[in-house]
Amino acid sequence: DIQMTQSPSSLSASVGDRVTITCRASQSIGIFLNWYQQKPGEAPKLLIYGAFSLQSGVPSRFSGSGSGTDFTLTISSLQPEDFATYYCQQTYSSPSITFGQGTRLEIK
Amino acid sequence: QVQLLQSGAEVKKPGASVKVSCKASGYTFAAYYMHWVRQAPGQGLEWMGWINPNSGATNYTQKFQGRVSMTSDTPINTAYMELSRLRSDDTAVYYCAREFWSGYPYFDSWGQGTLVTVSS
Numbered sequence: 001d002i003q004m005t006q007s008p009s010s011l012s013a014s015v016g017d018r019v020t021i022t023c024r025a026s027q028s029i030g031i032f033l034n035w036y037q038q039k040p041g042e043a044p045k046l047l048i049y050g051a052f053s054l055q056s057g058v059p060s061r062f063s064g065s066g067s068g069t070d071f072t073l074t075i076s077s078l079q080p081e082d083f084a085t086y087y088c089q090q091t092y093s094s095p096s097i098t099f100g101q102g103t104r105l106e107i108k
Numbered sequence: 109q110v111q112l113l114q115s116g117a118e119v120k121k122p123g124a125s126v127k128v129s130c131k132a133s134g135y136t137f138a139a140y141y142m143h144w145v146r147q148a149p150g151q152g153l154e155w156m157g158w159i160n161p162n163s164g165a166t167n168y169t170q171k172f173q174g175r176v177s178m179t180s181d182t183p184i185n186t187a188y189m190e191l192s193r194l195r196s197d198d199t200a201v202y203y204c205a206r207e208f209w210s211g212y213p214y215f216d217s218w219g220q221g222t223l224v225t226v227s228s
Contacts, residue, residue: 031212032212032213034212034214034215036153036215038153043203043218043219043220043221044145044153044203044205044215044218045218046214046215046216049210049212049214049216050210050211050212050214053210053212055216087152087153089153089214089215091212091213091214094213095158095167096167096169097143097155098155099145099152099153099154099155100152101152102152102153
């Protein structure tokens with residue numbers, strides 16, 4: 001199975017900060033990489049698919065980059081509603097799919 | 109708009125089975141794979157498998173092979189996930205999620221989640 005490792009596991013930041021979360025795959029996955037945001041008590045929400053394509057309705061302050069084994073999710077200017085947990089997901093080895101362990105983004 | 113409505117919370121004893129439903133609306137149910145993902149309390153997301161509602165074909169991650177069964181009833185636009193021989197570590201929120209394909213597969217719509225508690 002392809003392992004997905006996110007870093008950091010948790011992060012404290014302030015409103016207005018630029019934040020970057022990384023995701024590393026145990027083998028090359030091309031750009032079969034998606035990012036999700038999850039708030040407490042809610043289902044995950046798709047942010048980015050295909051490594052860099054922004055899902056409809058998602059604010060443009062979110063962006064994704066990378067290919068192969070190394071990927072990043074960047075939030076250009078943190079807003080109060082962005083404090084949540086973020087997960088990467090690889091679908092390269094579909095039908096077997098794996099998620100990263102998550103990055104919890106907290107208010108400093 | 110696409111909606112996935114899951115059944116309500118369940119409390120089960122160890123060794124029992126649970127069946128969670130996911131009723132889809134707002135799209136052609138048979139045209140999209142449905143996945144199941146679970147999340148133990150305070151933990152991350154764990155993919156369990158998928159079903160193709162059109163054909164009934166399934167694929168399960170090895171961890172759940174022999175204990176999970178995913179089915180669908182296309183006339184009523186509903187997918188089901190049944191997990192048997194429950195253990196305490198199966199306590200989790202179970203989500204259904206629709207797979208969309210736009211060059212790359214991703215989960216564009218999720219159910220609200222169903223909490224399954226396994227306790228004696």
